[in-house]
Amino acid sequence: MLSALHQAGVQNPDIFIISPFRVVASEMRKLLRRNGELLQGLGLDPDQFPVKNVGTVHTVQGREADTVIFLLGAPKASQNGARQWAGSPENLLNVAVSRAKRNLYVVGSRGAWMGAGRFSVAAKLLDVR
Numbered sequence: 001m002l003s004a005l006h007q008a009g010v011q012n013p014d015i016f017i018i019s020p021f022r023v024v025a026s027e028m029r030k031l032l033r034r035n036g037e038l039l040q041g042l043g044l045d046p047d048q049f050p051v052k053n054v055g056t057v058h059t060v061q062g063r064e065a066d067t068v069i070f071l072l073g074a075p076k077a078s079q080n081g082a083r084q085w086a087g088s089p090e091n092l093l094n095v096a097v098s099r100a101k102r103n104l105y106v107v108g109s110r111g112a113w114m115g116a117g118r119f120s121v122a123a124k125l126l127d128v129r
Contacts, residue, residue: 001069002039003038011043013066013067014065014066015053015067015069016053016055016060016068016069016100017053017068018060018071018096018099019070019072019073020085020092020096024072028054028071029051032054033050057092060099064099064101065101066103067104068096068105069105070104070105072086072106072107072113083112083115083116083119084116086117087116087117087118087119088116088117093118106122110123
């Protein structure tokens with residue numbers, strides 16, 4: 001998604017990349033640090049963006065961005081407990097969704113997540129792309 005923004009000539013996007021899971025957020029920060037040129041091409045600080053704009057849902061509580069990319073992770077069938085944990089408290093999904101002022105992208109296996117607590121509601125309401 002960030003590459004598409006770069007190719008479209010977008011500069012300084014106001015964006016959060018968040019996940020219910022620390023390991024997913026941590027791996028995304030590592031990936032972005034390895035792709036510092038992409039962040040620079042977007043006009044973003046490759047040292048600061050992964051720290052300030054990528055994290056768990058709880059790290060962005062109380063803040064907003066124009067766009068939120070919500071990474072669900074836990075793609076394996078064996079990780080059903082993790083999906084249920086993330087989808088059970090209503091407030092986790094609410095915090096994630098309400099951080100986005102304009103755009104919300106939910107990234108994950110819809111089939112895997114649609115049965116996990118409150119994510120079933122999101123699966124019904126969100127378009128698939």
